[in-house]
Amino acid sequence: MFDGVVRTLSDVRHVPELKRNLISLSTLDSKGYRYTAESGVLKISKGSLVVMKGQRKIAKLYVLQSSTVTGDAAVASSSLSDDDITKLWHMRLGHMSENGVTELSKRGLLDGQGICKLNFCEHCVFGKQKRVQFTRGIHNTKGTLEYIHSDLWGPSGVPSRGGANYMLTFIDDFSRKVWAFFLKQKSDVFSAFKSWKIMIEKQTGKQIKYLRTDNGLEFCSDEFNRLCKSEGIMRHLTVRHTPQQNGVAERMNRTIIEKVRCILSNANLPKLFWAEVASTACFLINQSPSVAIEKKTPQEVWSGNPANYSDLKIFACPAYAHVDNGKLEPRSIKCVFLGYKTGVKGYKLWCPENRKVVISRDVVFDETAMIPNLSLKDSSNKENQKQVEHQINTETRREIKPPKKYAEADLVAYALNVAEDIDANQEPSNYSEAVSCEDSEKWMFAMQEEMESLHKNRTWDLVKLPKGKKVVRCKWVFKKKEGTPGVEELRYKARLVAKGYSQILGLDFTDVFSPVVKHSSIRALLGIVAMHDLELEQLDVKTAFLHGELEEDIYMQQPEGFIVSEKEDYVCLLRKSLYGLKQSPRQWYKRFDSFMTSHDFKRSSLDSCVYFKKNSNGSFV
Incomplete structure (x- = not known):
């Protein structure tokens, strides 16, 4: 599986005509597993342990993130199509030409059948586009x-x-x-x-x-x-x-x-x-056919022995090396495959955790992460890039420092309004760039998710703009969110943000103060947990500001790319405190405070963000 653990399915049925292997959720349910789906990722759990993960692809199916164990090493397999098998070997062989792959397949040197015409490979264009041709000497x-x-x-x-x-x-x-x-x-x-x-x-x-x-x-x-x-x-x-x-x-x-x-x-x-x-x-x-030697391979001519392709893997694919650090410690560490060590029967791996090259034979490979149209399309290899670059390079990030004229309560609004300036080389800065870049499908999906969330929370009503009222503009802010390495994949996030800096005091907002929890309170809480051996839980509220009710009438332009047909001249009458508005932090706090107090929680007089509740049996939260 994705975590390097080998798991076996029982009571399976063999249907030779099926082009894809299918796992029955109802069967898993009957065996005591539970499953949840969120943001296109399906997770199957047993107790508190996530044992399977899949990502939603075409036809509303989830593709399992896994490998098939075939001996000392494991090779990724998802019932690959002929196109996928061809791409797999094309990349394993370092983007060998179509003629070379076909020649090796004819000789029966490549495992599996189904080598077909190689489709367009963008990486070959980037790497091989020619300008001049050398003459051939004999x-x-x-x-x-x-x-x-x-x-x-x-x-x-x-x-x-x-x-x-x-x-x-x-x-x-x-x-x-x-x-x-x-x-x-x-x-x-x-x-x-x-x-x-x-x-x-x-x-x-x-x-x-x-x-x-x-x-x-x-x-x-x-x-x-x-x-x-x-x-x-x-x-x-x-x-x-x-x-x-x-x-x-x-x-x-x-x-x-x-x-x-x-x-x-x-x-x-x-x-x-x-x-x-x-x-x-x-x-x-040296393992590839050459026209200069009658389509034989250099290694074959040099040594007299045929080339062996059984150990080839795609360069830089995720590789899980076996380790033994203790009975309760993970049995593998996630690395990046860096090639083959001469004279050693093992694979050369880069370990981002300790920034060292290691040689190991006991390795599980996830080559599906590198094939563009399979379950981990573009995400895992970019995740690898993030991990490796984070370990190697000292990342420099510009700190958000708003002008002095901004009050403390405006920090969130200001940060969101300038978010596109951060990592400008990684994320689109506006809607036009998002829909025209190479990741346009991912950004469009992220924007659609955001719009669904906004509609679900009934954030606004479409109305005609009353006379004398002005419109607050809005913008899309894009961000790539890194997940936990090896657990969560890179996520594309799009946030619709109101340009709150155009709001006028007394007209569009009044009070903006919102309390922030003190560090000393968090330390005290952790001390109490440790002292009394309590259970500590943490959670995150998604789109928190959308839970806050607005007390003023604020009119906002319709989001770019999602203007309702035949209502182009309508505006959004905001019902909820959208991100970017000056009063959003305060409205969210007021909503949260009213919820907690309605459930018999008492607010601390020393920190307005700390609540406690005593139960009749003497226990407390």
Whole structure:
């Protein structure tokens, strides 16, 4: 399940014709489970423990957030369609071309059937759109290490996690296998080449015969030339400003960086992970069919053994690594999949909690979080981005500081009226931006939810504007709300806010003072709970201000995008204290106070926000 725990369903029925697996809520109910649905999320509980979660998708169905265990590791499965299976392998293989995926499927190397035509992939456009085409050179090499191509890519513009700014690649012409090294500076090229040369020649028992590079100083230093001369390596250099003469290395770098851009776009990871992505890209290129070697894979030609795809996972998908921190502690920790560790039978994971890379074999993967049209569309990978960026970067947020002319009671109204200025790079600043951005469907759904809440609370009546009355304007404020990592998903919130700063004292409002609970009261309450071993509960009132009754007649324009047909000239006569109005905090407090006192609660004389109630049996709240 979403929490990494394996659960088994009993009394299931097998219907081969069904394209999707279905879970019966009535059966769960009969087995003592209970379920609730709110804001498009269905939660199934046993006692106080949430054991299943699903998100509402098409056809009013909820898609379960889960994985299917298949051995040492688990692979996400939701009875995928052919399109989904194709996308899954396309992303697992680092956005391999459609021809490459089809070729591997024909050979029976990819688990599952159903590889079909690959639909449009936006991440491939971002990562691979071409401008020029290199000519293709031909080398009649007879074996490995006869002819090596090399090139240095960089500077990256963004240092990697390890501080690297350059990528040095070596390509074997016969097998087209590629190796990559990540360097902090150009002067490290010679030592990297020497280390790679010793390693590769000891592994194969062969020696490098030809080396093709450009004529950059990093490849033509005195020590580099001396080494090649002493080892009998023939040098082939390009003419200045003619990278096409080093076509194999240049094209390989382009292929690697295209995959890096695709994967970073798909995963929504910060650019400082580019080296990890590039390393994974090289690993996948070595497992991918190449036209230059008759559609064989570099690893197959190099080693003589066919490639194995059973352990491939989508880069940056959520990964739950097994831990054992105590009998009552969680059995897994949520990480981000960062590729494959060379020479180790395990997966490379980034742990946002302690900001470290860990290697683990006991991992449960949730690859469905990365497939666009499945249950976690766009939300989980963006949640991962939020988690990772929050751990890596020091977020800077501008504090809301209203002008001195605003009284304390106006803080809420002021904050809501300037909310679009905060995180302006993440959220739309107005209705037009919300309906035209890439997340327009999510924002529209959020606005519809807000309107349903407003109508449910009977917030206003549509009326003709009386003569002599002015209209208060309104606006939409948008916010992405982060949930608890691994429990709640990223939510898109839209709030309709009245522009209360245009209200006139004595006409649109009178008193605005509203008490706020003191910190000392909260500390005292917690002390009493601990001293007497009491039960402590906390709750949140949704759209709290909409519970407050207005005492003045306030007329507001109709919300943008939700103007009632044939009543375009009508205005909203507010019945409830909408967010943004100056008197909203006070009206909410008055409503809350009247409710508490009507239920025999007494208000503290020391703090107007503290209430207590003594019961006849001596207990108290």
